[in-house]
Amino acid sequence: MSNEQQSIKLSLLLTGNELMSGDIVDSNSAMLAEALSPFGCTIYYKATVGDDLALLEQEIARIAGFSDVLVVNGGLGPTVDDLTAQALANVMRVDLLEHPQAMADLEQWCKSKNIAFNAANKKQAILPDGVGLVPNATGSAVGFSAEINGCTVYCTPGVPSELKTMFSEEILPRLPLDSNAKVKRQRYRVFGMGESGIQERVFKSGLKLPKELELGFRASLPMLELKLQANHEQDYALLEHFSEQVEQLFGAHIVTDDNRSIAHVVKDLLLAQSKRVTFAESCTGGLISSMLTELDGASGVFDAGFVTYSNEMKQKMLGVEEATLIAHGAVSQAVVEQMLSGALDRSGADLGVAVSGIAGPQGGTTDKPVGTVWVAWGSKSEIKAHCFYFPVDRKRFQILVAALGFDLLRRELMQVNEEAAYFKERSLKNKN
Structure with missing residues (x-):
């Protein structure tokens, strides 16, 4: 799908030295892309930076300049290397202030987890003046949002489980996505064949997909995911027909058509x-x-x-x-x-x-x-x-x-x- 067909230009900025060093493998961008896909939207632009305040400020301002929505992921924790709030405040040219509701929510979270409320925890409620809150139902680091040059910036926690809940429950409903999107896909998880083997089998079979359908592969361990996608409702019949062809072609090599291991x-x-x-x-x-x-x-x-x-x-x-x-x-x-x-x-x-x-x-x-x-x-x-x-x-x-x-x-x-x-x-x- 071309960018011109997308309802919005949504960009992603990942932050953290662990991502740059390889100590942590980015899974969040794939999860966000998966959540956006049913609406006919893909991630427009993605960048990753380390824990560098000046660079983080520069990237927030730059990406906000050509995006409708920017999701900043990471850097909301209680430690000194969590810089997102300060970076956003500097870009907005506002002060960091104690946010009363964020502080109350944080105190309640600590109490519910029987965790001592201390100065390090308090840092998570010191936010740029004027931001809106984005509740975090599963963690301590509250999300927040602001407008920068016509771009809505959402700052989110880096913990995958927290981001997943926040994005699906709080951010997705706020986005101007195409609720009438007609993207439909069939996924298969295949074991015992690599990408080259799958492509060779498709080639030798003579199976020729029409231009209305997209065929994709995602290599993972131990199974490989094969995906057929139709972007328009009028192509659903084609999707069903060629899904049957794919099932016949790969037979018992298809382990499942859902997310089970x-x-x-x-x-x-x-x-x-x-x-x-x-x-x-x-x-x-x-x-x-x-x-x-x-x-x-x-x-x-x-x-x-x-x-x-x-x-x-x-x-x-x-x-x-x-x-x-x-x-x-x-x-x-x-x-x-x-x-x-x-x-x-x-x-x-x-x-x-x-x-x-x-x-x-x-x-x-x-x-x-x-x-x-x-x-x-x-x-x-x-x-x-x-x-x-x-x-x-x-x-x-x-x-x-x-x-x-x-x-x-x-x-x-x-x-x-x-x-x-x-x-x-x-x-x-x-x-x-």
Whole structure:
């Protein structure tokens, strides 16, 4: 959508040394863009600055000069490096004053949280003279707004959960957005295929989207999001038709068309089928179990998991035979099959996954390089196993292996006969 079609020019100014150094990854701009999208609006301009008062003043004044709305995000806390209020006051050429309502709200917040009200907290209620308040329902730092050269400036907290509530409940209703916007989209979360693989499949299929629809990708870990969008109501039928085409094209690689994680999808399938699951983990160190147990309702499908990092614990906890370890090594088909068999016996679960691999950066060999992982999955009556290869850094390796375990379970629960693309693309034998 072109900028000329937007109802307003809304810009975003992020502030904080943590953003500049990479200590904090910006997720707020994506969240704001997501909230604006249904109204046919995108972020017109975005900038990030550190905790530098002069630079912050300069950017507020500059961006306000070409924007209808400016959201300043961050710098509202109680510490000396929180400079947004002072910067806005300097641009407005007004004094900082104690705001009675902001002070009352802050005192009440501290009381409700049983937090001592002190001078540092009080700083959050010292605001530019004449600003309007933007309530913060979930945090201590009140938001505030002002007009600068015809631009409405909203100053908001940097904490994502606080910003999300403030923006959706307080700021969005105040914006002159197109309430008749007709943007509609279909989202799919795909596992086991990267952007290049998805684009190649689209190209080979001959699928040609009409100009009325937009196709987009958003890479994330461990799943990739695929989006189809129609900007006008008269194109909804096209969107529905081509959504069906996309679903047929990617089949079981589509994990979900909502925001659930892959672990959440598996949990829901297990609950629906009244089945319980167990995990025997080595290289993932408990991550698979953690991804499941962080979800509400996990107790309905999960009793026990086993983290057996050493060979000794594989033997003691899961009954893996010493002779098997000696003959094949910990990263082998025979070992993961025995790990899973032991976990199923000891937990009484219906299904399970076992993983043993080389996360790196050391420990690889010619036959089993860093990134090699053996995965076993299934039930007591049928245990399957396969060797995969993920030549990525240690953290990404663990995340991908954990997600792979869930995806294999998902396909098992759904009785999917179609072989996933990763059996070919991520098999160790195809690493060259």
